[in-house]
Amino acid sequence: MPEYKAPLRDIRFVRDELFGYQEHYASLPGMDEATPDMVDAILEEGAKFCEQVIAPLNQVGDREGCTWSEEGVTTPNGFKEAYQQFVEGGWPSLAHEPEFGGQGLPESLNLVMSELIGEANWSWGMYPGLSHGAMNTLHAHGTPEQQQTYLTKLVSGEWTGTMCLTEPHCGTDLGMLRTKAEPQADGTYKVTGTKIFISAGEHDMADNIVHIVLARLPDAPQGTKGISLFIVPKCLPNDDGSAGERNAVSCGSLEHKMGIHGNSTCVMNFDGATGYLIGPPNKGLNCMFTFMNTARIGTGLQGLAHAEIAYQGALRYARERLQMRSLTGPKNPDGPADPIIVHPDVRRMLLTMKAFAEGNRALLFYAGKHADIVQHSADEEERKASDALLGFLTPIVKAFMTETGFEAANLGVQCYGGHGFISEWGMEQNVRDSRISLLYEGTTGIQALDLLGRKVLMTQGESLKGFTKVVHKFCQKHVDDEALKDYIPKLSALNKEWGELTVKVGMKAMKNREEVGSAAVDYLMYSGYVVLAYLWADMVRVAKDKLAEGSTEEGFYTSKVQTADFYFQKILPRTQTHKACIEAGAESVMAMSEAHFG
């Protein structure tokens, strides 16, 4: 039975020491509530809730799953009570506007809490997590009345929300969607259609569920330009704001799936359900894209969560499990064998997990800081710059963090040997739960196209430059820094190579658009490794400063430097394979005629 410990020390390291969140919060107008004391108290309280309330439900959720009946969906034992505590603790309202009952704290604070929740119990976390999409939609596009009716209930956590996008025949290609919304005389709409893969689509944890549904008006143009957004509540609101009569929307069945068993993945049937248009007609997709970045960062976070859990579990086991002797002589001479952490290949796996967990945490906090700036900064230039940078980083956060999170989850299993395959230890659940993160909210392939096609090439490389400039400046500043001499030359060379590779792909793409799709995933992974190299070098800077100052936490800072060394020597070389694959181009990918595949 795995035990979850919130990684508070490391969170404080990236938050306070690496990125100076104290000054960051102080610089944002209206964020004065986010004092260091307040921020840290929230972290402590959040950690307690996650460790004590929801982490113990993680295996329960996997084992029991959700149960469907005509009356609705029952969540695993304890999920509902935990949610009640969550609402009573005021957690849903953390980063929302005071006018809707929110606490008006920065979005990045919510992101930290999301990390802890995700690590403790990803399936449970999806219920409140899914509400965010609905809240963002209502916040950005709802009428004051809609906000009053729905947003306040979502902010308080009394109701939860969903995003109903996918249909059986269309996931990525939303232009094909068929769900219809027919206008009624009273200004409402009758929504009819079937949606699938609706996470938290039906459950017993809250009084009402606010579905945000993509559907077509009768006269809508074909394709993505004919999609509108509708609010379709599970229960129609009464005049006093409470949940009233059931609407004609129901969960037809639950999917049987590889993991995240504790979350209900619903087929939702809309049978002329009453809906309310939100935002302008036929602009539904545009409305959604305005907050796609935050949603995708929230999914990227899942990769971090699974890497952290894998590392915690594997480290515990590697210290306890006695098996074989070290090749350089017994390290535990009084025991029957040495703990497996002495073996180089076990260390290789542990360090890989550690490098991804801590590196990706830094990436998350980096993105979170820019998300705060986009939302709150008074300086328009700064807002714009952060928005562009965030747009560039988002597909990397989503795809690179989840790909490496899945790798880490599998290494977690591998460290346990045969025991890793056994459910009791929790490591195999971690793999199964993590697998979805490479698929939903846009697959790795889709993120890669977004990065290389939409973000980089469509801006003629401007968005890439926005980031490589940051790295370049860092390298320039530390070019003669003795403490960073093992990192700066490599980082600097890669930063340059990144630009050159981009130009090469761009040139080829002008002749053949398949070059973009053929290079995209390799390009995204290459980019991710360089981004993490920058962050690891920056973490070394902080750690070595602390060591030079004579910090009492020598072990903590030394291990930061050593993890960075491992990252630079044993992980960063992956860029060279991705580079070769990018340069190899589209020919070998596109040559085979469809008939000859088999």
Next chain:
Amino acid sequence: MPEYKAPLRDIRFVRDELFGYQEHYASLPGMDEATPDMVDAILEEGAKFCEQVIAPLNQVGDREGCTWSEEGVTTPNGFKEAYQQFVEGGWPSLAHEPEFGGQGLPESLNLVMSELIGEANWSWGMYPGLSHGAMNTLHAHGTPEQQQTYLTKLVSGEWTGTMCLTEPHCGTDLGMLRTKAEPQADGTYKVTGTKIFISAGEHDMADNIVHIVLARLPDAPQGTKGISLFIVPKCLPNDDGSAGERNAVSCGSLEHKMGIHGNSTCVMNFDGATGYLIGPPNKGLNCMFTFMNTARIGTGLQGLAHAEIAYQGALRYARERLQMRSLTGPKNPDGPADPIIVHPDVRRMLLTMKAFAEGNRALLFYAGKHADIVQHSADEEERKASDALLGFLTPIVKAFMTETGFEAANLGVQCYGGHGFISEWGMEQNVRDSRISLLYEGTTGIQALDLLGRKVLMTQGESLKGFTKVVHKFCQKHVDDEALKDYIPKLSALNKEWGELTVKVGMKAMKNREEVGSAAVDYLMYSGYVVLAYLWADMVRVAKDKLAEGSTEEGFYTSKVQTADFYFQKILPRTQTHKACIEAGAESVMAMSEAHFG
């Protein structure tokens, strides 16, 4: 619901066209029954059995799993009946000696059948599969009486067998095992102890189960030199050879695990069970190592199986699923969207799976040919050479094939997008079932140590040279071959680099033994990619010959060449990352003190 088709065309390609099995069988003494007609009839019949009888039980097995009760273990619906058909068809006896009721056919024929069984239903295939360990033990080390009593029943399939090695506190490190065997006045032993992870340890498919148990005699030396082998039957044999009275061995519980739900993974309790010593006392581990190669090849095969299933499933879906338009204009203009096989990233994933499935099949047949030679050749020199080559290849077959098989299984899920996560399609089960293959029969890390430490460095590189010479000769022969000009220079350079890397590691290892463990997994994967490059180049040779001859199967042979191109351009560059990691050495792996890991 996935549908399995035995890949007969590709099997015939590697068997007949690439490796000339007809001549191979004809050259082996006593293998005259293996005529081309006979061999192909067995393939056809085997394919029918696998497609029609056991493939339909694959999802059933996953869903139902096995059920434990005091009386024993019940296998999933249909498993028992399928096994009955398997026995009636004479399948268990294929490659066994006629004196024990076998058909005396070559081991490689059995391997082909194992591929088909493994692809159709790995969990089911483990029941007859596990018997092989027991049969090999009895064949090599049993007395004539033991062979008469047990081997004939295993060969006929009336009884099945297991290998009882692992205990709760020891898996890899068998020297720590505690199960005891106390000699009795009648020459038998009382075996007492607990074994875990015993695949097919208890089930309802056969009348009796023959456990081969590792245990210690009372006076045994400590460690691996004090382990003996015992036969412990579930039911003691009657004088007429039938299964009689229950022995004091029982299944205490079943493990809950990530995959292979259809196979019973048992905790086995031996409570003074009657056992019979097999082989010399205290030489149990040595006895087992004599046939470890074939057992590990049998597990390596699992990687091939999952890659094939992933490819079949993903290809079917990629042709049917309509989503988005090709970047170079509609390919299915009359439909609402193009089939996703038009998209470069989907093709990248399909070609990766194809390259691994077909490349690993070639590797399996290559190893199988040498296994036949070891077993049957009249020429001692040839036997010795094949044995050395097989010893070298075995850890690569086991670990590289399962690692790439797991990768392919995950790509199978990825091609389905969100649907890949849903059980119905079978792709997620394929991932779960494949995950164990990296763990049992020696983890990837253990295989890697076996390859680099035991096989390569302990022979001063001789075993590596045995293989690089083969590649070198091939390159020499085809150095001016226009048809192979895109492959030979790359292959030749890697073959040389492989040797150089080995020398480098060997030099470092003389100073620091941790260098071996730190480089091992990268070295193994590097080796696997080079081995497959050789096999792909050889497949191109055959395919281009056929095309030059004007074969009517232009599509088949062209796709072989195109898959090789993809392999060389998009997969082989992975060697460069592994090379860099090998060269980076042990320092960053070993530097961190255990206390500082977290």
